Each structure stands twice: as C-alpha cells, then as structure tokens.
Amino acid sequence: MLWDIDLTLVDARGFGPRWYRQALAAVTGRALENMPDTAGRTELAITTDVLENHGVPADETTIAAMFTALTSAVAETRDELAERGSARPGAAQVLKALSLEPGFEQTLVTGNLAEVAFHKLESFDLHHHVDFEIGGFGADSVHRHDLIADSVAKAADRRGAMISPDSVVVVGDTPHDVAGALSFGAIAVGVATGHSTETQLHAAGAHAVLPDLADTDAVLTALS
Numbered sequence: 001m002l003w004d005i006d007l008t009l010v011d012a013r014g015f016g017p018r019w020y021r022q023a024l025a026a027v028t029g030r031a032l033e034n035m036p037d038t039a040g041r042t043e044l045a046i047t048t049d050v051l052e053n054h055g056v057p058a059d060e061t062t063i064a065a066m067f068t069a070l071t072s073a074v075a076e077t078r079d080e081l082a083e084r085g086s087a088r089p090g091a092a093q094v095l096k097a098l099s100l101e102p103g104f105e106q107t108l109v110t111g112n113l114a115e116v117a118f119h120k121l122e123s124f125d126l127h128h129h130v131d132f133e134i135g136g137f138g139a140d141s142v143h144r145h146d147l148i149a150d151s152v153a154k155a156a157d158r159r160g161a162m163i164s165p166d167s168v169v170v171v172g173d174t175p176h177d178v179a180g181a182l183s184f185g186a187i188a189v190g191v192a193t194g195h196s197t198e199t200q201l202h203a204a205g206a207h208a209v210l211p212d213l214a215d216t217d218a219v220l221t222a223l224s
C-alpha cells in the first residue's frame with residue numbers, strides 16, 4: 001500500500017510556499033516571486049522550476065542545497081505545522097486498521113523529500129504504521145511515476161521476492177497519483193480530499209474512488 005501524503009493524509013496547505021521562500025532566500029539570496037504548480041509533482045521537479053523561474057541554474061549542487069534548506073525550514077516550523085495543519089479525518093484509523101491486516105505493508109509514494117515526509121506525518125502522529133525505508137520520495141526523480149517503481153523495488157529487495165504490480169495499491173488525491181499507479185500496473189485508489197473531484201479521479205482511471213478516509217470500514221472494503 002503506497003500512500004500519497006499531501007491532501008490525502010495531511011493538509012499542510014499554505015506551508016509549501018513559505019518553506020520554498022525560506023530555502024530560496026537561504027541558498028540564493030533571492031525573494032520568491034512565484035510558485036510553480038505543486039499538486040502531484042515531485043520536490044525535484046518543483047525545486048528545478050523554482051530555481052529556473054528565478055534565474056538560477058538548477059545544477060546538482062544548488063538543488064542539494066535547496067533540499068537541505070527545505071528540510072531545515074520544515075523542521076523549524078514543526079510546532080506551527082502541527083497546530084495549523086491537520087491530519088485528514090480518518091487517516092490515523094485507516095493506517096492503524098491496515099497495519100493489522102496480515103501481509104500488508106504500508107509506505108509512501110510522495111513528491112516530498114523523505115525527511116519532510118517524516119516531519120509531516122510525525123507532526124500529526126501518523127508515522128507509526130508507515131515504513132519509511134521502502135518509500136518512493138521526491139528527491140529521486142522529476143517523474144512521479146518513477147517513485148512507485150523505486151518503492152516497490154526497495155520492498156522486493158528486502159523481501160528477496162518479486163512483487164507483482166497488481167498486488168500494489170496506490171492511494172492519492174490527484175490524477176497524477178492515479179496515472180502513476182496505472183502506468184506501473186498497480187491498483188489506483190483516489191481520495192477526493194484534495195483539489196480533484198470524485199468525477200475527475202474516476203475519469204483519470206482510478207479503480208476505486210473514496211470521498212474521504214473518514215469511514216474506516218468503507219475504506220477497508222474499497223481497498224480489499
């Protein structure tokens with residue numbers, strides 16, 4: 001089970017631009033003038049755009065410095081994030097219920113950096129049943145699709161056995177999450193707690209679409 005974070009498990013709305021403003025200023029001395037689209041995209045893709053949109057070459061060293069600065073910015077605002085952001089209703093209950101299902105592993109496929117993913121989940125006490133070691137994270141590719149393959153390869157390595165794509169479930173709030181799942185051959189579950197409607201998630205090809213995670217039994221039924 002591969003979970004998206006933003007607007008699926010956690011609402012950190014409003015913090016993203018602030019973290020980027022802080023990181024861009026720290027690394028380049030420039031003021032953030034605009035933010036690219038972030039929904040369903042990876043941190044590598046977003047950071048590259050932010051740098052290029054501000055006239056800074058997106059070379060490996062600068063990107064690495066931005067990632068370090070972003071992680072610090074998130075760590076510094078942890079308390080505020082916990083206070084002003086929120087866990088999606090039912091997220092904690094669903095993660096816990098799935099952790100009790102035999103043979104089920106839960107991890108993340110998210111555009112976030114691994115460290116940022118941890119901060120975001122731990123801020124809302126959602127980190128307990130998620131295996132961060134086998135996640136797919138946003139530092140590794142500009143293509144969200146790649147992160148699913150990354151995560152499944154890590155899980156297969158650890159098990160020492162192949163994992164068939166159709167035993168993988170990807171849960172997310174955007175058509176990007178759905179498209180990533182379908183291109184890998186995984187089961188795509190849409191949750192309409194982001195900017196996309198249930199209709200849009202169905203149209204993207206999701207195998208199942210949930211209005212939210214609030215009803216644990218309904219979610220477990222849909223996922224099984």
Ligand SMILES: [Mg+2]
Nearest residue numbers: 004006007173
């Ligand atoms: Mg999301």
